[in-house]
Amino acid sequence: MKKKILSITALGSLVTTSAYAAPVTAESVQFSLDTMWVMIAAILVFFMHAGFAMVESGFTRAKNTLNILLKNILTISIGSVLYFLVGYGIMFGSSNGFFGTTGFALSGVEDVGFFLFQAVFAATCATIISGAVAERMKLSSYLILTVLMTGAIYPVVGHWVWGGGWISELGFVDFAGSTVVHLTGAVGAFVAVAFLGARIGKYEGKKVNAIPGHNIPIGALGVFILWFGWFGFNGGSSLAADPTLVPIVISTTLLSASGGVIASALYTKIRFKQIDPSITLNGALGGLVGITAGTANVSLIGAVVIGLVAGVILVEGIRFIDVVAKKDDPVGAIAVHGICGIWGTLAVGLFDTANGLFYGGGAALLGVQSIGVGAVILWTGLAVSAVVFILKSTGGIRVSREEEITGLDYAEHGSNAYELKESLVSSSSTGNSAMSGSLVERLDQLGKSAKKKKVYKESV
Amino acid sequence: MKKKILSITALGSLVTTSAYAAPVTAESVQFSLDTMWVMIAAILVFFMHAGFAMVESGFTRAKNTLNILLKNILTISIGSVLYFLVGYGIMFGSSNGFFGTTGFALSGVEDVGFFLFQAVFAATCATIISGAVAERMKLSSYLILTVLMTGAIYPVVGHWVWGGGWISELGFVDFAGSTVVHLTGAVGAFVAVAFLGARIGKYEGKKVNAIPGHNIPIGALGVFILWFGWFGFNGGSSLAADPTLVPIVISTTLLSASGGVIASALYTKIRFKQIDPSITLNGALGGLVGITAGTANVSLIGAVVIGLVAGVILVEGIRFIDVVAKKDDPVGAIAVHGICGIWGTLAVGLFDTANGLFYGGGAALLGVQSIGVGAVILWTGLAVSAVVFILKSTGGIRVSREEEITGLDYAEHGSNAYELKESLVSSSSTGNSAMSGSLVERLDQLGKSAKKKKVYKESV
Amino acid sequence: MKKKILSITALGSLVTTSAYAAPVTAESVQFSLDTMWVMIAAILVFFMHAGFAMVESGFTRAKNTLNILLKNILTISIGSVLYFLVGYGIMFGSSNGFFGTTGFALSGVEDVGFFLFQAVFAATCATIISGAVAERMKLSSYLILTVLMTGAIYPVVGHWVWGGGWISELGFVDFAGSTVVHLTGAVGAFVAVAFLGARIGKYEGKKVNAIPGHNIPIGALGVFILWFGWFGFNGGSSLAADPTLVPIVISTTLLSASGGVIASALYTKIRFKQIDPSITLNGALGGLVGITAGTANVSLIGAVVIGLVAGVILVEGIRFIDVVAKKDDPVGAIAVHGICGIWGTLAVGLFDTANGLFYGGGAALLGVQSIGVGAVILWTGLAVSAVVFILKSTGGIRVSREEEITGLDYAEHGSNAYELKESLVSSSSTGNSAMSGSLVERLDQLGKSAKKKKVYKESV
Amino acid sequence: MKKIEAIVRPEVFQTLREKLVHLGINGLTVFEAAGCGNQKGKKGAFRGTSYELPLVSRIKVEMVTEEHRTDEIVDAIIEACATGEVGDGKIFISPIEDIIRIRSGERGRQAVL
Amino acid sequence: MKKIEAIVRPEVFQTLREKLVHLGINGLTVFEAAGCGNQKGKKGAFRGTSYELPLVSRIKVEMVTEEHRTDEIVDAIIEACATGEVGDGKIFISPIEDIIRIRSGERGRQAVL
Amino acid sequence: MKKIEAIVRPEVFQTLREKLVHLGINGLTVFEAAGCGNQKGKKGAFRGTSYELPLVSRIKVEMVTEEHRTDEIVDAIIEACATGEVGDGKIFISPIEDIIRIRSGERGRQAVL
Ligand SMILES: Nc1ncnc2c1ncn2[C@@H]1O[C@H](COP(=O)(O)OP(=O)(O)O)[C@@H](O)[C@H]1O
């Protein structure tokens, strides 16, 4: 993305000189077109938040649905405002070598469209965490982490790679953010999950239990929405309506995601004897994360291969995180955004049609890509660890056992995501009410526990 | 929006002179670009109808879901056709001082793109009512009201403000329709609700009962879809692909909605001790309605503040309508579109960077904004009252008590939105059928009643 | 679409000559704009796959939901890759008279954007089948059919009509594919259904049983998403950002869909005494398929009429397929895409403002349109019959009776689309698990059968 | 001890519960049910095809109580649930031989106080 | 009076209902249930992890009837619901001491006619 | 034969089932239920309005067994389900006059082996 930034800020001066009333020239129209394309792309990226919200609520349990929806809508909201006030300045302000120090609250910034596109990216990075920590992290702790992710941790990474910082100087290629956005989010997720621990009932001794999602259709819709939005995520990263580039970016995006789906389906069939629908849906996301770094630099065939590999890596990655590393990630965010993010970044070193290893470009680019990945993991890992450690030491980051069993929706919000039976509830001792303690929903709220004869108090 | 209309209709002559085959000039390309942007925006606005449908069905009960979906899809359909045949002419036809009188069925109208953008707006205004009257208004009465809203009542308002009518002459600023679209819809909703009365079981003596929605995830999806579409709603209202304006409009829209979410979350936490997820989701809509009037005229900081205030006003507004005014509005449409619509319109008088009170522009604009608001409330209130009064006097606007208790889906359509149990139903005395009277769904259908020993006949 | 292809490939040479760094001219900007519009349209068409997935899962039973979602996401994935490798070459490669023979894996193809737009179309055609064969076709057989549809059968049709083949030479008008895409898909669906047979319990002697969908709200959302995407489907088929054409295409699309909704609602009211919500939602799709052929060639009034007629035809078409032809099509795909596809294609012969019968153009065009329809039915019917016949003879295309009764989700994937009760399941004999054999879901899984005292073995 | 099983319309359940509270009957367990009897089922329609719904929704309320209280409970049920329309439901009374409170292991009368 | 409780497979319920209608038995109440016994549960899989579903779905049908009709009802249930495969279910017969029709207050035999 | 009905907290059901399996009790049928008693309900809130949820979720487990096994089953239930907190639930024991295995028509003791 870096190179284009320069060209757009060069053109940026047009904004003042060729205002709308000024004479219309081919250059001014091209500038208008570039701007509109980036706006449309930003709107598509915004919509990815609907996708995250649906994926994360669909792949977790009904009793935590309101909470996860709330986390998602608050993430984009807090992320936008924070990035406006602070994050953008750190990411694209004039550098002190490590981060930017000007442009807070966009003071002195002319290119509002560029800010907007970057703002929806920042929130995307933060929301990756919400899925991994679902069903047990305190809302308040999560929100503090979101503030720091969008206000500081992510912008520093962004500064290094896209803001003209030291990683970009090495020649690191991350066109739309396999590393900058996805890996950063996933490292944050990994650290948070490590501090949080698994959901109750997930691991029992050597046993790994399955905790299936409650509404796969909306999860699947979420995947489609993410895929749809990703065309803006990758396509808009060209930052210009370039007819020689954008169609290629859109095509590699489509083909890699397709490869991810196909490979995940086939590989789960081989590995588990039947196609796993939930992992296959994740396969699309694996392919998308995988192509994000190289979307403008690889061939269409390269994109298919990157997607296919991502689809296989994803299946093993999910198993690894779940069974070997024993990190309880309900929606597979760490495997999707982290492991496939690393794959995608390194894949540029292999498939870049100019400098990639497979195209005779040698291993230099691959080396640079590895350094970039390492640096981002290190920084994000340390920074998020510090934040989460402090939060954990002061008040805790996890809801109580009772609240977790009851479900965060009822415990934190006194409400439920789905209808209860009308006839079984009264809102007063004198009146019939319109609500009810459904037999069915109640079961979900209570869940199981009590192995050790300890039952939580139900009065809240 | 008014000013731009002029410039586009000025350029409109290009359509005939510079047809596609004509020589390509910078002007003609800019015109193409403007047109494409407005088309894209219109498509996004169209999609808001999916958002309304999801919000309204998610926030009401399962037994009325088919009915509300039907109302939504019929609204956009009837709205489009009616606006084409009549509404556009009344709104943008040459004026008799009070409304337009030419251009019916677009005769003599060249700018089909402008019509299209306006048509999806008209349907938006009408569909606001469907949420407020949900779960009890007769489908037939609702449809007649929709015909009149899109064919006459809304176009008159539009004529006054955007069609060159008297309100616009005062200098009234309503860039994308906080007043024209949202307040108009909300006033219609308020009047309809006042005539309709509350749902059975909502108010019992002094008690206000909660009637929670049945599927908050799709409600949340609806909110995201609306937000997504709103970028077209506000962004397209520039009516031109202006790179100095559109990014600012998109940014103020994002930031105000974000502010609405943050404020609603915090304020419900303070007010009710826990964050209310359903109101927080509404908070986004409050922020969006709030910024709609001033989206092109306020600063980014101004947008954040407008959104934050809208988020607080919304919470109090919902409580006011629900508890004090005792108007039963299942989805909070009156507070979202009405109260935040008024706020947004007046906020221009405060935050307009050129003429706003807070920017040293004095109170003149605020006065004009107030007059506009008052005029729209008066006209819409009277017009809708007349319509609803006549409908109520002739045949009634409300389903029977029995139908309401059973649920409109079964009562008006003989069907259900969700699956019944297969094993409990037979479609004939001789055959096994594929349908069923589910234990669970039945409870929803029947609900409660019978305080006074009166039970409706179940045979339909 | 044909004519425009020429103009774009003419301009295509610009790609090499006027690369991004080259001097910006009005022509180059217009070319950029055209490309971006087609990209945006392609992204919208991609999103239609989310619509298909939601419509098809919402209108079928809960026990087959994962399977149908999987079919949908695999269709777009396999379709994209296959069309890239083979399909595009067959469709747009240089012709041997019958199909194209160059351009495989896009070798020698410059216009990647055009490929992309066509690729998402191809997958659309294939996915139409998935709805009709839902709830009983083996996943493996379905996927083989998808491979052949997107790799060969559809590209041949496309070659004839849009690739410069013999049908286009007759003057056949199918702007965006009522015949090429929709009818082709529907004929495939019809043939597949004919070979497959009906779902268990659908027809019993003379009785036709209803098998309602399990989640109409997501079905309705799917309809809205399809409608939204259709603006790209029709609008992008102009292949250029032509301000004199695109607004008309978008408007006819909106108005025809609206007409379809209105007519289906009214006509079911007349025919069945109450408005059928599920058919009314289909009405939008009927209107959309109906206008697809003539979207650029008919007047706005013509579009309304085409939609209204489509809405009525649809109702009778669904009844005809269901009750008279006794072809069990769970989502009504054959009526929507096939019958309305034929109507739409013939309607051009009537409503074309240049050559239509109703505009004094005589019956010539109507004749040509009929020939095109006949040819496509013949070719697709024969080709799909051959494929399905071979598949049926070798291994079968239908899941076992036991699997069908259990539901494909559990039978083919060991999983469920919705949450089971936590408390009733153990994942090991020693531990409490997080999953459960819900009373409720189980009922869905088991269904009914056993008329003849035959009960399937439940151990899987 | 007796078990009283009342099969009632869902919509009267809250009224019944409140009436029982007034009688001092706190303990009860309820189940969702569906039933048929003199009251016939309903018809539905989907895409123009109609189908029967032969059962109607019911709630079953189970109370175990001392013998001498059965009559007043039966009266309370009739009062709360009778509408006079076909389909009001039935009450079944059957013997219970022993009751145990799980929490304390108490048996018999003690267990339901 | 007797209460007949039949625990059956969901898929045979409609057949049973029709058979009972032919016998002139209209009144019954049904419940969703889950059970285990000689028949074992099933296995599921999610994201590569398998889990047990130890219970299978069942329907319980409750009919209160006069003593002399129990045998024909039991026979009808066996006829409608026996498949010969493990898991067909059980019938339990227990005493009912009184029946009240809520609508009319009628008791005993009258209440179930 | 006796019918043992245990009304228990949903979260202890799996523990109970495993304990019964160890006792050699395989056959049982379970139902979702909701109940109230000494334990009071909960409160919920929606859009700032609070409402009562007077019932709590319960599972009912039904086992029909030979008389001489009732005591050990009751003990097993208490062991698996007692937490000492109000709301642990009840066990009801009632007479069963006959049992039929639908599959084979076997009656009495044979039918539940
Ligand atoms: N013999 C019976 N055994 C069990 N339940 C019955 C019986 N008869 C009726 N019921 C239950 O009582 C409900 C009402 O009975 P019904 O005969 O329709 O009305 P009423 O009691 O007013 O005559 C039925 O829906 C069914 O659930």
Ligand SMILES: Nc1ncnc2c1ncn2[C@@H]1O[C@H](COP(=O)(O)OP(=O)(O)O)[C@@H](O)[C@H]1O
């Ligand atoms: N002792 C019992 N008490 C209560 N219900 C039982 C008992 N034994 C079996 N059941 C119920 O009967 C069903 C079928 O019993 P099962 O032993 O599996 O088959 P079969 O009756 O054919 O031998 C079980 O799923 C369970 O619901």
Ligand SMILES: Nc1ncnc2c1ncn2[C@@H]1O[C@H](COP(=O)(O)OP(=O)(O)O)[C@@H](O)[C@H]1O
């Ligand atoms: N008299 C009763 N008849 C039927 N069910 C009862 C009765 N009393 C209690 N129950 C059931 O037992 C559950 C627990 O009873 P409760 O009185 O709350 O606690 P405890 O048994 O610990 O004193 C209740 O939720 C209800 O389902």
